Amino acid sequence: MEFSVEQTGRSEERLGSLSTAHGVIETPAFMPVGTSGPVKGVDPQDLERLGFRLMLNNAYHLYLRPGHKVVAEMGGLHRFTGWPGAILTDSGGFQMFSLAKLCKVTDDGVSFQSHLDGSTHFITPETAIEIEEALGADIIMAFDHCVALPADREIVRDAVRRTTLWAKRCRDSRRRGDQALFGIVQGGVDRDLRRISARELVDLDFEGYAVGGLSVGESKDEMYGMLEATVPELPAAKPRYLMGVGMPENLLEGVARGVDLFDCVVPSRHGRTGWLFTGFGRVLIKQARYVRDERPIDPACGCWVCARYSRAYLHHLYNVKEMLASRLNTIHNLWYFSDFMRRMREAIAGGTFQEFRTGFYQAQGVESAETRAIEEQQAGGHCRSAGDN
RNA sequence: GGGCAGUUGGCGGAGUGGUCAAUCGCAACAGACUGUAAAUCUGUCGGGCAACGCCCUACGGAGGUUCGAAUCCUUCACUGCCCA
Numbered sequence: 028m029e030f031s032v033e034q035t036g037r038s039e040e041r042l043g044s045l046s047t048a049h050g051v052i053e054t055p056a057f058m059p060v061g062t063s064g065p066v067k068g069v070d071p072q073d074l075e076r077l078g079f080r081l082m083l084n085n086a087y088h089l090y091l092r093p094g095h096k097v098v099a100e101m102g103g104l105h106r107f108t109g110w111p112g113a114i115l116t117d118s119g120g121f122q123m124f125s126l127a128k129l130c131k132v133t134d135d136g137v138s139f140q141s142h143l144d145g146s147t148h149f150i151t152p153e154t155a156i157e158i159e160e161a162l163g164a165d166i167i168m169a170f171d172h173c174v175a176l177p178a179d180r181e182i183v184r185d186a187v188r189r190t191t192l193w194a195k196r197c198r199d200s201r202r203r204g205d206q207a208l209f210g211i212v213q214g215g216v217d218r219d220l221r222r223i224s225a226r227e228l229v230d231l232d233f234e235g236y237a238v239g240g241l242s243v244g245e246s247k248d249e250m251y252g253m254l255e256a257t258v259p260e261l262p263a264a265k266p267r268y269l270m271g272v273g274m275p276e277n278l279l280e281g282v283a284r285g286v287d288l289f290d291c292v293v294p295s296r297h298g299r300t301g302w303l304f305t306g307f308g309r310v311l312i313k314q315a316r317y318v319r320d321e322r323p324i325d326p327a328c329g330c331w332v333c334a335r336y337s338r339a340y341l342h343h344l345y346n347v348k349e350m351l352a353s354r355l356n357t358i359h360n361l362w363y364f365s366d367f368m369r370r371m372r373e374a375i376a377g378g379t380f381q382e383f384r385t386g387f388y389q390a391q392g393v394e395s396a397e398t399r400a401i402e403e404q405q406a407g408g409h410c411r412s413a414g415d416n
Numbered sequence: 417g418g419g420c421a422g423u424u425g426g427c428g429g430a431g432u433g434g435u436c437a438a439u440c441g442c443a444a445c446a447g448a449c450u451g452u453a454a455a456u457c458u459g460u461c462g463g464g465c466a467a468c469g470c471c472c473u474a475c476g477g478a479g480g481u482u483c484g485a486a487u488c489c490u491u492c493a494c495u496g497c498c499c500a
Contacts, residue, residue, distance in 0.1 A: 211451090299456085300457095315446095
């Protein structure tokens with residue numbers, strides 16, 4: 028993996044280019060999440076067409092099923108899943124945290140029970156790397172200790188210490204030389220601990236650095252504050268990845284603070300549950316107000332779902348639980364995210380990022396006014412809003 | 417024509433004297449979701465209000481018994497099954 032980056036001015040946002048054996052990724056970039064292989068609802072051809080060149084898979088899930096050895100025998104993740112682009116695997120540290128009730132954490136590693144069959148497993152930094160090497164992604168993540176917030180400072184401090192310890196063991200246990208390994212900064216919502224975590228990891232010299240342990244219940248200001256404390260500690264020449272984030276606003280603010288990579292389940296999960304992203308805010312497609320709405324989700328959207336389908340039809344598909352609803356909604360949302368990142372990169376290149384940022388906030392909520400005008404107009408004719416029926 | 421069973425809120429279906437505006441499921445409506453145990457989960461769901469409490473209308477229609485009826489009796493209507 029090679030990374031080149033240019034900072035256009037004194038501000039933090041930056042343009043980069045991440046070269047992997049499976050393609051070049053222009054940054055800042057968003058990675059869709061395909062936990063156990065696919066991004067739910069879409070296939071690799073969709074992802075390519077949507078403009079994605081990098082996606083995330085999860086080592087924890089693939090280790091449990093079908094097993095990292097099966098994936099290795101089937102030629103590794105790229106061949107197994109049919110995804111020709113680049114892949115980043117998460118180590119499973121976050122899953123340990125989210126399955127905290129089932130696990131015991133020591134400096135040695137994590138023991139936990141499978142959420143699938145209750146079987147007991149023990150994962151160490153070394154086995155996590157072994158799994159990720161077997162899976163064969165282009166970028167692999169260190170095995171970290173992510174704590175649930177809010178947490179006592181001592182617990183967070185201990186997680187930072189352990190994360191550094193594990194990061195070093197991950198680094199030292201690598202056998203393959205063709206994968207990039209990223210360290211993960213922890214530290215909860217404590218600026219000092221974030222700085223300490225970042226410095227300790229930088230000393231270990233990874234190919235990239237992630238900010239983990241955020242978007243776990245803290246406020247937006249806390250999240251942004253942690254980025255402001257962490258990013259300046261990271262080497263400018265290496266990629267910075269904000270894990271598990273997030274909403275478009277979070278991506279915008281992350282880029283404004285120097286983040287290059289993001290991943291989040293939001294476009295796919297929200298697509299499945301009917302929350303569609305647009306330049307003017309969200310469209311909850313299940314709402315009755317869309318029963319007779321002939322407009323596309325977003326008239327300004329360039330995706331092929333908006334080119335062909337009405338809100339009325341998408342509402343209907345959702346309502347009757349057709350699987351096509353999940354697919355089309357996910358495609359639209361992924362397009363929005365892909366396009367949003369592309370527009371941010373263009374704005375950075377053109378030196379208009381601050382204008383882009385201001386414009387984003389101004390546009391949010393515009394739909395309500397615009398839609399109300401149209402609906403009032405229609406209410407005068409035969410086409411009343413669904414609420415009247 | 418005779419016999420039996422039944423008629424409950426948008427639908428299905430509990431409830432067989434008071435604690436019933438009525439269990440539950442579906443539908444409907446609204447909301448949540450940020451390194452995916454998620455095509456999941458939560459709330460509301462007769463009407464009204466100065467709403468964590470009160471009032472009104474309600475368990476096919478009408479009448480009756482009772483302090484009190486969705487629940488018991490009479491009758492009418494309708495539905496299903498069985499026998500002619």
